[in-house]
Amino acid sequence: CRVGLDYHVEIEKHYYSVPHQLLREKVWARITARTIEVFHCGKRVAAHARSCESVKQCIRHGIEVIYHASFADEEALDLLEANKDKHFIAPGLAWLINTSYHASEWGLTPEVTKKMGYHRELEIAVETLKKMIKRGIHVLPGGDYGFAWTPHGTNAKDLEYFMKYLGMSSMEALLSATAWGAPIMKLDGEVGRVKDGALADLLLVDGDPLADIRILQDKKRILAVMKDGEFYRAPAPRDARSSVPTRWQAVAA
Numbered sequence: 001c002r003v004g005l006d007y008h009v010e011i012e013k014h015y016y017s018v019p020h021q022l023l024r025e026k027v028w029a030r031i032t033a034r035t036i037e038v039f040h041c042g043k044r045v046a047a048h049a050r051s052c053e054s055v056k057q058c059i060r061h062g063i064e065v066i067y068h069a070s071f072a073d074e075e076a077l078d079l080l081e082a083n084k085d086k087h088f089i090a091p092g093l094a095w096l097i098n099t100s101y102h103a104s105e106w107g108l109t110p111e112v113t114k115k116m117g118y119h120r121e122l123e124i125a126v127e128t129l130k131k132m133i134k135r136g137i138h139v140l141p142g143g144d145y146g147f148a149w150t151p152h153g154t155n156a157k158d159l160e161y162f163m164k165y166l167g168m169s170s171m172e173a174l175l176s177a178t179a180w181g182a183p184i185m186k187l188d189g190e191v192g193r194v195k196d197g198a199l200a201d202l203l204l205v206d207g208d209p210l211a212d213i214r215i216l217q218d219k220k221r222i223l224a225v226m227k228d229g230e231f232y233r234a235p236a237p238r239d240a241r242s243s244v245p246t247r248w249q250a251v252a253a
Helices: 052-060 074-082 093-101 110-115 118-134 157-166 170-177 213-217 247-252
Strands: 008-011 014-017 028-031 036-040 043-049 065-068 088-090 202-205 222-227 230-233
Touching: 008 028, 014 043, 043 052, 052 074, 074 118, 093 110, 093 118, 093 157, 110 118, 118 157, 157 170, 157 213, 170 213, 202 213
Parallel strands: 043 065, 065 088
Antiparallel strands: 008 014, 028 036, 036 043, 202 222, 222 230
């Protein structure tokens, strides 16, 4: 199958996300009764597993990144905890919440999605993920963005939902999106931390996300974007800024 423009692949009339670098690339899918794995050049790039048995299969076969894991039972949680430095869970929580309750405009009313089983999955997934967090299993944001009701560029919604539904602190939510991004991408020491020798991938934000995680969803509050030490969006010149000072202006002054 071939990766579409929204970096999803269609498999038996269902859509699965893969890294955006694979846009329009040809990939291979391995489908079993319990899992779907997507490969590119012989390397696994994604595994979507919702049932408890499929999660256990991922652990037994060394699949490090597990999407969803909504119905992981106690045995699956024990296995994840015993291997928590090897495996990472990306539940796609925003997709599940928005599909259940915020997609009426596209014909997916709460009544429809309840019949589809998504309300039950959300209820169970929230309790399962709370257990994972208590066990120290790494739960990360992302997954299944690109739908009309989870558009690209709204990924920071996951962090709000992690706090609201899973009980994470603002610091835990930020770490899930930064520090834990390094090991999930096998880039320990290169990304996810601000230190000498690491890639300078930074956001300059007008405000304190520890005080209000939702400011990361406001594009106007993202003052600068730096990638590998180079500005892809530089801070606006001082004379072009609003007369209302931002936190950045106050510090710079």
